[in-house]
Amino acid sequence: MSAKFSKAYLLAGTVLMSAVAAPAFAQEDAQSASIASGEFTGGENTGGAIVVTGSRIQRKDLTSTSPVAVVQAEEFELSGAVNVEQVINTLPQVLPGVTGFSNNPGNGAVTLNLRNLGSTRTLVLVNGRRWMFYDTNQVVDLNTIPQFLISGVDVVTGGASAVYGSDAVAGVVNFRLREVDGIEMGATYSLTERGDGARYSANVAVGSDFADNRGNVTLFANYTRRKPVFQGARDFSKTAAGDGCIVPGSTNPATEIGTPFPSGITVSTCASRGGEVGFVPQGSATGPIGTITLGTSSFIFNPTGGGVRPFQDPADLYNFAPANYLQLPQERYLIGAYGGYEITDGIEFYSELSYVNNRVAQELAPTPTGVTANLQIASPFFDAATRTRLQQQDAAESNVATRGDGYATTPVQYRFLSAGARNQEATRQAFRVLGGFRGAITPAINYDLFYSYARTSNTQIQRGNVSRSRYINALQTSFSSTGALQCMDASARAAGCVPINVFGSGLADPAAVRYVQVNSTNLEQSDLQNIVASISGSLFNLGLGADDVGFAFGGEYRKMSSRYIPDTFLASGDVLGFNAGQPTGGAYDVKEAFAELRVPVIEDNVIHSLSLNGAARYSDYSLAAVGGNWTYTGGVDFAPIRDIRFRAQYARAVRAPNVQDLFGGQSTGFPAATDPCSDRGSAATRTQTLRDLCIANGVPAANVFTRAVQPNSQIQGFFGGNPNVRQETSDTYTAGVVFSPTFIPRLNITADYFDIKVEDTIGTRYGGLATALSLCFNTVQNLASPICQPFIGKRGATGALGETAGGQNPIFIQDNVGFLETSGVDVQVDYNLPVGPGRVSFFYLGTYLDKYRSTPIAVLPERENIGEGTFGLPKYRHTSRLTYSQGPVQVSGRWRFEGKTQDGRINNVFNGLTRIGTDPALLPKPYLGAISYFDLSFGADVNENLSFTAGVNNLLDKQPPVLGAAAEQANTLPSYYDVLGRDFFVSAKLKF
Template sequence: MKMIKTRPPVHDRLRQTASPLALSLAAGMMLAGPALAQQADAGKTELIEEIVVTGSLIQRPNNVAVSPITTVSTESIKESGQVEVEAALNQLPSFTAAGTASTGGQGGGGRASLNLRGLGSNRNLVLLNGKRLPLSDINGNVDINILPEAIIGSVDVITGGASAIYGSDAMSGVVNFKTIQPFDGVRADVQFGQDERGDVFKKSASVTLGSAFAEDKGHMMLTASYTDRPGLQGSKRSFFEFVTPSSFIGTGTYVPNAANLPTQAAINSVFAKYGVTSTVGRTLNLGFNNDGSLFVQTGALNYKGPTDNGYAIIAGNVRMPVGQQVQFQNSLERKTAFGSFDYEVAEGVTAYGQFMYVDSVVNTESGGSLTQIGNLTTIPTTNPFIPADLRTILASRPNPNAPFTWNGRYVGIADKNWDEQYKVSQFALGLKGDLAGSWKWDLYSSYDESLHDQALYNAVVKSKVQSLLNAADGGNSLCAGGFNPFGISNSTRISDACKTYMTKTALSTEKLTQTQVQGQLSGPVVELPAGPLQVALLTSYRRNTYRFTPDSDLAAQNIEAVTGSASARGNINLKEIAGQVDIPLISGAEFAEELAIGAAARYSDYSTTGSVKSYEGDMRWKPVDALMLRGSYQRAVRAPNIGELFSPPTGTQVQFGTPPASVGDPCDVRSIARTGTGGAQVRALCIAQGVPANVIDTYTFPTTATGGTIRGNLGLTPEKADTFNIGTVLTVPGDSPWYGGTTISVDYYNIKIKEVISGVPGLTTLSKCYNLDGSNPTYAATNEFCQLLTRDAQGQLQDVSLPFLNLGGLETDGIDVQINWSASLSDIGADVGDPSAEIYVTPVIGWVNHYNIQTLPGSAFQDYVNTSTLGRALPRWKALTTVGYRSDLFGVGLRWRYQGAMDDVTAVTTPTNPSRGVPAYNLFDLFGNVRVNESIELRAGVTNLFDRGLPIVASSQNSTDVAVYDAVGRSYYVGLRAKF
């Protein structure tokens, strides 16, 4: 739908307060006071423009919204200092960080996604001008990176279910990007950013051409833009110096087999030569010094290697901190082209269309490859590089000729990294017009295609490594020098020929397509005393297809430290009909300036899961002009997506940290599961699961994560949600220049999702199997969660099964509050000679009452509110406040981003022994803008003004969450916008 909006002059627009009929939160004011795109009543008219109505199929009087709608302008995004749209939106209390510049490691795609209310990025819809954008993955997510910032006029955020209006997936809300309006001329914008340490340099540039033609019957617009963001390694920040102390080290280590242990006498004799008088356990990993001698990794006995440049002795153990190797900010290079047109082909009939093409490359990196995940490589006793002292120990085993397992990190080969290239195109055509005067119709069709080409560089091929290790000459006949994994100096001196032999670039391809056809008809049916009764009818068809072709070695799990996946394909067809009605009941009466009700319903028929119904009812009441009360109830649905239905067994990582700071593998002797009150029962359970009895009392897990296997499920049924919101918006009456026109909005939301489609989280599986939350009081190995765990012959936790199932529920509720105050300087007696000058303060506050998770049907809900773990920070309080000065010519402001203190997630998963939580987090940003003349505007700012450092998140593998907290530090930006 379209509506006509009047726009007053600049200085009047800046002085307007947020309309109580459209906003519950003014995100634009949070980001930059002057940039709020407000939905105002009719006023002084200089320019008539057409905008897209969000949240309704019907043009309601005064564009009244019964669901809270936050509107953010492109100026707000610019003044946040970010070149990534999602980074600006994630500052809103209603958003939880999902896919960002700091996620997507291990070939995760590097996509930018949005997550409303923390309910998942696949439970909110992302639209462009009210229509669906191309999908970027099989889980139904939209990559915000595909949107060229230059075309964005504003962003509307609807918080609360909207399935009846927009269709499946809109359980937590809708994010609708609106393009800029047609214009004549040229617009150019450039922005440069630099962090204080000089290792992050972001830049973006765009140019947009607009023109009317055919005597103003037609309009066209073309945009091209470019964005470049570098990657940033953990080694560049001191925080990561000792983060994630991995036992996979460059020296390599011998891993004893519990079923074929060496004799104690042999170990004692070897270490006695080094002057070691303490007893070295037979089950401990032994590392290799450069002189051929051995050392004990756990305890660092006789260790002669480095303790810097990526190596460290932590708690007396030899480790390689992984945090230094990880790229915690992904690099991005994006090129976009966008075009749109409209043309009045006949009176009352307009043809329109648009195209979009995006070519973006995101690079993700996760450090050196490990001897990890899947079938491990082994070293035969015939290998010529085995040190003499190790041969002595191997010869004492019951089976002296058996090959042995080794742990190592391929320090002689460059870090594995992925180029994730996305080529996204969308083509759309439509016709719209008037019918019988006041009725509107719109026919629309589009096709989009997302091609994802993934290149994994420096992939270590297991079968090639095994051939080198098995060769009698150490592999010299296969490549010059062969492969010697014993000691740092040997591991780093791999010849170029052997590097080429051992590695490859693994190429995988993913293709998603989406075809849409939609028709809509709306208009008044009958004139009632309070206004017209209006209806809207919609019918649509959508088809999504998916095809994934992995590299053959990835599919065979033949790549070191990278989980693989089989090829897959699938498709979903959908037919829908929907209707909406708006009924005005009273207008202009005492205690009822306006009273109206509305309703909507949608019937959706999926080729995979059958039909579902969603519906909505709402009411709005203005007892007086200054006060509006609104509320709505919605039954929202989300059908299972392609990934949940068709995903083949796909490898992932289950991160559980290093005990005792984190849970780790509960069978690990350092874990709180072993040291707590149920330690004896956990010990017996671990033995029943396959940990050998002769190593159980010294068993340790060598790293911070293990493999997981995600599987699709064709037996899934749609999720169902009941969403409820009630709110009030007060515009303070009176003519006082100090408080007149101040708006205060308060909205309560309540979302309950049943039959949630999810894989059981790996940490939850471990907690429930080992009774860390009371789920397995008998410590039975037959427990359903214990059955999801697989251990190898030595007891090492090898795999956690993560099938998609209709499990329990998600419930959350809370309150959003905003106070929006401004005052004209001339009106309050502080005239500065500029009638447009004003000061403003805008606190925006989010408070979450509950965030309840029910893991399985019938199980108790657990409240995760005010807890933090990697990928899901759920603070009870989150606030954003801007204070500043603005005028037509100049503006300056200070933005305060606040996130309350949180407990670690272990306060819920292991309440008897939780890890330490996260303190309150405060960031301050300074921004300003100057209008040089009618054509040129300059902007500049400082983000993280006081250079706030990273807090520790105990349950995170990397000891923090760089998607939530700023790892870059104090940064500066400057930008210029020009119009000709």
């Protein structure tokens, strides 16, 4: 390296020493890489010791009693990844959380969901330390992690709260960043076979030692751009689909499964019993524009306006799919630095700095509006035939005061195509700064002290919202003294109200559209402060050939705070288009003391090795409902001979409630639910007892068991936090074997069993709106019961919950309500051997799921194997890679396998507390077959400075299954299945 280059980095390092630093990492040999991974903690006195993820004790080997799956940096390169999620979400232990394909629902972030226990129960670390979170749920956005600097990723199964504190319930995922020596520049470009969805990323990193190798510094920057793909660009998603399996008009209660359409029937589309069937396409992207409900029937307006005709299923349904994103657009700027400087012997200062600006947009179809309004019968918007129908509606009104007044009170549905699509642009700016000191107290004892501060600020700009009150004002008209049509309400007229004609296609006055349309800006800010001080080292030796007894102890302080500031318009609840919400704000802290002990008992003395380990942590939360609690773990590692090793561990972990759980402001949600008082519930439950209960709850007798009680498949509710929520607790048992036969060099096989139980899971009280409705009206059938209280006084004039005139939304808050349990076996294999002039390497990581059980409320039966949408998790998943390398060239293939699964409704439909299940023959797609994705890549080192990688993912262009009403979005599970199709990439890296 030139003197000029060294001086430049000496200057850069000196300037950055107040803000940046990093550890170095040990090289892992092939024999150990599949067993665990380690961080080289740096400093002269470590003697080459490492720290395995899941422990704070330095050691000379990579053994761990915790199951640890390791993803090497090459996996990111060979898959053409520009974001962390593209590799992490392919691991069989991970069920994708929110991803770049999560449009609705979605929030622009990318989250990690280990073991399908939830993103809030997965602890994400970078270099062994907590990373910044982005929202009131205190979840990490993987977009903030620099993928191109990753040296490896360690996935630790099960509770690790004794070592790392709260949230490590499902496990820990540690992203290890590498040092850079010199200058590295790289770029990646990806494009689908269909010529869309372009993704490109460019990055640069520079690093060097300085001050006679007493310091080092790495600086980096990245720019990433991802272009959108709309659902209309793929055959499987271009038409929104519903499903059903009964003959129109059927009254057979056993077959009431599928999508009920506005006319009140369910359309038959089953081509065969028990499986592969077609789905009902939903209309077109241009209609219907407006519908009204007269009596118990739905009518749509002619496109030219004025007249109505009965709603026709399914041709009149609006096809919202083409206007929705399949792949979300993204633009990200990421910069940072890390480094360290040895001030004097035994004192090293280190620091890290990271900043990210990430912008992700979501796009939805134009706002669907559903309100109840008093329509003026004499309005010029209606023809004579329609006026006659409205007069009949007016004459039949139950309210005597308004009966025959020339106005018909009726639900009105309208799709605001004239206002354009709804879109939300989320801009996330985040920074994290860390500084610390570490070094050796004695040759055998080290210390480490650091402080980190992170802040994430989110700005959400929403366009396409509609004001509910303004919309109703514009619908309710009268004639002025001159005979002109005007808004009925004088104050609304003064505010610019213009009558709106939604009773046809493109008839709304632009001035009326501008009056009802409202944009909004919402703000969110999250902060994390973390102080950790620890002392670790070795104590003594038991004299049986093993390493010294190791220990670590210390203290930690964390303060978490978040706040969500919705636009005044959203906070008012006067919104159609996006969900309303009240402000959220709160903070809490925790003081902790922890200790860890590792006892190597024997090595190469009678047996090959035996070691024990244990850890404990006491946490004192500022939250009265949580207070103080203990977490702890204990494990054993036993190798009777060198070739085989057994390991087992037990861990107690906790998840403390987050700011959203505790202080979440009341927000509006629209969960899918069935009101037993409507005609959507099973006919078998429509007893006289239920009828009397519905009437007592406020449903008009004439409307019981009719569509008027529930006009939509979703029911609006209010949801919020609860400051009295307690912590969740979990127990994890793991047991495994590591086989590294000396007679087959370079072969490593691990198999680990895991069993995780989480109790007192935090969720919506009474299991949420849908569960509470079923329990109250079908099981408890007592309005005095606490489970019925959310529905007392919440029904409107027609008996509907929430949205109708006079109705109020049921309120549900957070509580400790249920439990989760999962178990299974992970298997990992890696092997490499010389073949001719080159070398072949093989890697395999698979998971067999033994069970996954959950319940949203403890009094209910367990739900078995619930995954994404209505479908369960596959029993078996794996990812494997086979690579041949010769000199500077390598060819690599990857096989991603997703096992078969089935619709969760087969085993998880209940009548109250009784499991009744569902006949698979009644479901449009009861089973999903196994699916395989094959990827191919080619890499070449042109010279010692320049290398290229190119490849294709989803080589066979495997398309995702179409799931109809059981889909999460886009007619399928877009975060789980590959939705882009055959996808090409090319990347280049330059080093000097």
